[in-house]
Amino acid sequence: MSKKMLINASHPEENRVAIVVDGVLSELDIELAGQEQSRGNIYKAAVVRVETGLQAAFVDYGADKLGFLQISEIHPGIYPARNQTNGRPRIADILHRGQEILVQIVKEERGNKGAALTTFLSLPGRYMVLMPDSTTKGVSRKITEEAQRKVLKKTMAELNLPDQMGYIVRTAGIGKEKEELKRDFDYLVRLYEGIIQRKEQVKAPAQLYQESNLAIRSIRDYFSTDMDEVLVDDEKVFNDTKDFFALVMPEHGNLVKRHRERRPIFSRYQIEEQIDALSRNQVSLPSGGSIVIDPTEALVAIDVNSGKMSSESGIEATAAKTNLEAAAEV
Structure with a gap:
């Protein structure tokens, strides 16, 4: 089995990462310029308003909309000293306007809603x-x-x-x-200690830690030792990737390679055609059948059609083969 991770970062307006197994697109992630992920970012923030009725606070961490911090997301280390061993106090006894705290985004802004925040920090490795x-x-x-x-x-x-x-x-x-x-x-x-050091040097609101870019996140979360290579088409991202491997898993650093062909990396491995097919609601199956995918407000409907499949002996065998091929595609 051939398995590759392809990192397409040569266009500043868009970064893409694909995992390809035996030439077939298995995973795809896309990040657009200006729409980078903020979930996981850590900030030094200031409390703007405490809502006792909601048992929550609105916090300025530097974005256009105030973040939302529920009392259940407040670390006990922030509690007043007299309450640290006497259960959870009310939010008005914990936070006050102008108080500076460290927060992390757990859910990004959506529509008119600000980001959901927590003070229980976590750093993925x-x-x-x-x-x-x-x-x-x-x-x-x-x-x-x-x-x-x-x-x-x-x-x-x-x-x-x-x-x-x-x-x-x-x-x-x-x-x-x-x-x-x-x-x-x-x-x-070391990453956390750096965040704490920067905390003492800046005034709220200020960003202290930014979640890794798409390439590094994908390697951190999806790289596996059965991959043959990690191909990168951008010099800076290639160097960042090499540095990350050297720091975290140096024994696999030799798998990181620079794509130097004139032909774009996704075209070279026929990924563009497979991405185009993702936007169609009908997918052909190897033996002549197809599946049709239609999203509705309540659910996503998947219709499996046997089509011209007639090589199997009997309707049950045909249905079984069609369903197995459909399951693999879904």
Whole structure:
């Protein structure tokens, strides 16, 4: 099986990342200039208004619209000292107008609604998510095999990590050595320490941390060791990618390669044609059938048609083969 990650960043107005398996587009992510993801960004913000009826606060973190901070998203470390061990106080006892706090975006602005914020910070890495000022130490629920969970918990416990630096090990951490996990943890701690240093140097509202660009996010979240190569068509993004691999997983750095052909990278691997097909509501199946996808207000309807399929012996066999091919496409 051939598996590649293609990073198309040669056009400043649009970045695209595709994962291709045996020539077939498996994953596609697109980021437009001016519409970069803000979810995950961390800011030094100032409280503008405390709403006791909502048990929430509106916070200025530098965007056009004020962010929304619910009381359930306020870290106990912000509570007044007298209340830290006596349960959660009311929001008016925690926050006041003009108070400066660290916030992170958990849901981006939508329509007339401002971004949803939290003060429970988290920093995603390659193998784990760091949660500063937290005692949570665990393994992702996506790792369902108990044996793997036990091994990861045992490995992490042997690292003697700080008590107030929580973490959740991601699926990418399965089978990794202690040194690799520790390297990722140390990288995230340095990142957090840099955020705290910048916090002391600026006045709210100010951005302290920006979530990685599309290329680095895709590598962090989707790169797997069964990939043959990571091809990049832009010199700066190529160098950033090499640096990220050197920092987080140097043993795989040789897989990062620069696409130097004159033919655009997505055209070279027939990705443009497959992207065009994504906008059509009808998809042809290998044996002559098709599926038709129609979104409605309540649901997305998928109609499976056997079409000219007649090679199977009997209607049930034809239906089974059609449904298997349709399931693969969906």
